[in-house]
Amino acid sequence: MDTGGAALGGRVVRVDRGAVLVLPGDAPAVEEPVRVPLHGEGLVPLLDADGVPGEAVPPAVGDDAVLGAGPDGAPTLVALRPRRAAVVRDGADRTSRAQVLAANVDVVLVVEHLDPDPSPGRVERLLTLAWRSGATPVVVLTKADLVPDPEGMADEVRALAIGADVHAVSVTAGTGLDPVRALLGPGRTLVVVGPSGAGKSTLVNALAGAEVMATGERRSDGRGRHTTVHRELVPLPGGACLIDTPGLRGVGLVADAAALDATFADVAELAGDCRFADCEHRTEPGCAVLAAVEDGTLPARRLDSWRRLAREAAYQERRSDAALAAAERNRVRRATVAYHRFQQGRPVR
């Protein structure tokens, strides 16, 4: 496609209203990000695998941007390259569409504290978000220095984080970080998700080897000590990138059946033995899931958690179906109006 002369590429490190910050691709660790204004509704065509522009979408942190030069030589955002994996959340806006919070992610670090006690339900929820993204989930349990038996607690989390690696770490004591560092290969992008206070920024700073994120401690002194523009995507010296966005802190998740089945692989496997293919594991006869709860092989908490997330996923699906149906009705109505105007010889708008 025509990118207006010299086509440049770059990584979106931050999205603001009306503009994005893009790091030019050549030397992301040393270059300063450039501010690229967005126009109109701020939508940019997403290229397909063949480089053909498709649907126009809002850019997200982590996007691979194709930059062009405007008439005045200023950079413009021409298109976004195909996204290989994306962390999405339930769109709170009127369109009810999933909102991309981080694009082109390889690993989702699900960060949860060991002190206070980790919340199994929250870990399951964030794992579902991670599986849904298409990236590899890894659980990082922080503040290991504050509990007597971090490995025992990590084992409990391993039992519910099926298919994901679980690491107990302490940034304060500098323990357990090696397996997390090993995930930082050149060209890899990691995103951290987790509750406020879990130690995400502290972890990002430790992995970056520099204070790239303001932590709870620094903020509590009440003074902003930022000297550089805050980036949500941080390029690390070794060539990996870390994403830590405020939007990822309180996540309204978008689940789907496949992501739920990945998080709850144990429930999904049992469900294969239920008498009815559409068994909801409530009161149905011949339900293998209820039988497993009954005989103690499946924790009742686990089934409750599955139910809660499955209900949420179904609700979101109905909501986004309704939004799509409304958009389609609108489209048909506009087309009909245009057709009548055309017949009456009036200008079509």
Ligand SMILES: Nc1nc2c(ncn2[C@@H]2O[C@H](COP(=O)(O)OP(=O)(O)OP(=O)(O)O)[C@@H](O)[C@H]2O)c(=O)[nH]1
């Ligand atoms: N003892 C101990 N404290 C830690 C550790 N990691 C982080 N903390 C503390 O936990 C608090 C919260 O850490 P942050 O890194 O700001 O947490 P966050 O997840 O980024 O929090 P938000 O910015 O609110 O989302 C700070 O006071 C940290 O110093 C650790 O390994 N051990």
Ligand SMILES: [Zn+2]
């Ligand atoms: Zn069943």
